[in-house]
Amino acid sequence: METAIRFLIDSSISGYANAVQQDPARLARVAVGVSLSRAQRMALYVANLSRRADYGADPRAASALHDCFSVLGDAVDQIRGSVKQMRRLTGSGEEVRFQLSNVQTWMSAALTNEDTCVDGFEDVADGAVKSDVCDRALKVKEVTSNALALVNGFVAKVMVP
Template sequence: SPNNGSDFIRTSCAATLYPELCYTSLSSYANAIQENPARLARVAIHVSLFKARLMAMYLSNQSRQADYGADPRAAAALHDCFSNLGDSVDEMRGSLKQMRLLGESSSSGSFRFLVSNVQTWMSAALTDEDTCTDGFEDVADGAMKEDVCDRVANVRKFTSNALALVNSYADKG
């Protein structure tokens, strides 16, 4: 069978913390990615951004329904988490802009600069997702806390994988 880039994706995903998730979330883009590490990193950021945006929308709905009187800590944690996810989304959007500029740049100096911006912003996105769940440490255990923390932990896996693929691309560049 002709290799449409899926072997490249599997091999590249081996460098991530969640290789199986990495492969399953990116393999459907194999034709677009081919064997291009820049495209692979860009698609991984796109997927991560999509997951983070869905999570932010979910948190926005949860936050609107939160009863501030009944559980002010939980309501505050939800609000802060929504804010963190919003920052994470912005950082990933910024990363994609830098990745587009990378495609247009030819000098190695600007490559280093742009790719280090992407590394910085994707790291910040990951930190924001961690900060979100940290905010629930003082919240009593319950369905809402467990649900939000599980969902954010899942989003975080996509962001972690995207950062790892950006780092691989930076090393190759």
């Protein structure tokens, strides 16, 4: 597990190492924050592509981009909720476990929405837009997955009696 956590830190949040140090709560908070930033940038990127695609020749690509933007917006909202919940962890025992359960649920839902963005391009002909959006979405999914893994690791530490 230690090796997996080190890889997750190295691959997506290494720039925050000094702020995080050995605190699993801070590590999870920073990872979720990085996930939010990446998802927001991806949603903005897809929104810009979507506006241009409306005037293009491929209605399937335009539709996939619109759907992707919609589900990425949902993912951003879910990750934003996770960030807020992580910042406000209060109480002890059951209360904290409930709050962390919300974060796990929302981060998992965000990951599903990011998957849905990629899945929406299945019927789109191969091309630069499809390749670019799917590649970028896969990187965002990776960061979200890493954040969820770190949240799960923190939850496992909190659950220890």
